[in-house]
Amino acid sequence: MDPQTVYEKLGGSSDSEFPTLHSEVARTEGETPYLRHPGVILIAKPDVDIEGLRPFLEGYGEELNFDAYLDDPTPLPPGSLLLKTAGQTCYASFGPKRTYNENAQRYFDNLSSSGHGSVFEHAVFSFFVYGVSRAITHEVVRHRAGTAFSQLSQRFVSGKVLRFVERPEYQDVPTLHKRFEQRIDFLAREYDEVAEELVELQLQGDPRLVAEARTDMRKRVQQSARSVLPNEAETTMVLSANVRAWRHMIEMRTDQHAEREIRDLYFRIFLCLRLLEPMLFGDYDIESFADGTYGATTDWRKI
Template sequence: METTERSAARAEELFRGLGGAVQDGFPAVHAPVYRTAAGTAYLKSPGVVILAKPQTNVRGLGGFLEGFDPDLGFPGYLDDPTELPGSSQLCKTAGQLCYASFGPRRTTNENAASYFGRLTGAGHGSVLEHANFSFLLYGISRSVTHELVRHRAGAGFSQISQRYVSGAVLRFVERPEYQEDGELHRHFEERADRAAAGYGEMAERLLELQGEGHAM
């Protein structure tokens, strides 16, 4: 049985392995920007930034827990020595509220990982919906974001516009298999340069036509 500490250690190892860092309590994994010889910018991996996360304060339950029979030992719920991330604590408390599992025989925070496993195994996933996060994802293709939007139940999306953002922020993304082969990598950079140059030429021509009074 995996404990909360072991699960957190594995997640931390993966996070650090991806070059992740935490600033002001918010984790992020940034993707380096590369450039072709012609100066075209591209990425080799995705980046992800947590912009918002739950802020949880279970201490506020004190007055609620003290209102029950003292023999139940509910106030001891607040004395758990293992601290959980706000999101995990929020979901665990929501799940234990359903069964008033605040007494000494409850699942403690140390075993939260197995507790969540039992919840999902029993189909009680609704308690996990209490935790909401906002992420910035970049360095991913439009096909990936389209799949995310297709299955958007319970989520909201905002994307960089392809209509109202200029080519000044244009960046390409190199697929992993292109990075592993010298010839494919060369072709990728050449195609990126041609695409960027062609986009710029067409944009300039459209501006010229607009300046001449043509309807755009």
């Protein structure tokens, strides 16, 4: 299955060097906003310039011809160039007998098949993610090695940015969809009413809610009011990880046994990475499942 075709089918944009898959906002009759699938936006990738190595390479003398390393005529994507340079540094493979960029895919395949995954840790990619429920982000942040997470705090933000996420299982079932919309309308009103009552108590001097700073005053209210919010409340986060960590998460989270919402999230991330760095993620095959979602599999797991 062609990654570009699936990317475009899911609404991917090809107008930028930073792949994105957005998610539209829907609203109930009561104007409560919600989303139906994850939105993923690549916001950071490696910026690589190895030209600064020239004085170092020239220092070995003309007989080794190491400086010709920088004149390789075949360009590589930034992440691939960084990883290939890092890997070849291990063996001082800068001379004429090195693997040239035109054969870089063979080089990366050899690393993957041999399990030399540490080289893949050099390149880091960051995504802004939205349209995901707090139910799945508890699983997302369980991945630690080679990753970093910054997530929306319900304690630090008010109900003005409150949105929800509809489970895939509800979307095509009229009764469940109706119950979802009715539920989030009620919960949005409940949050606002609870927050208003807490503010009144705060103004009356309730010692459990008062604070000296305005910021602390707001936090006291919001940290209490958020208790009424369900797992299907939306959250946003920035996820950063190196290639080795991304590969591991993709293998774990797009598996057919993974939770459907989290599989949808990581498959969208995979598509963006696959289109951006085909040499680093080109060994994956895309498979479709009976529930309409996709997965990514490779023979070289946990490199």
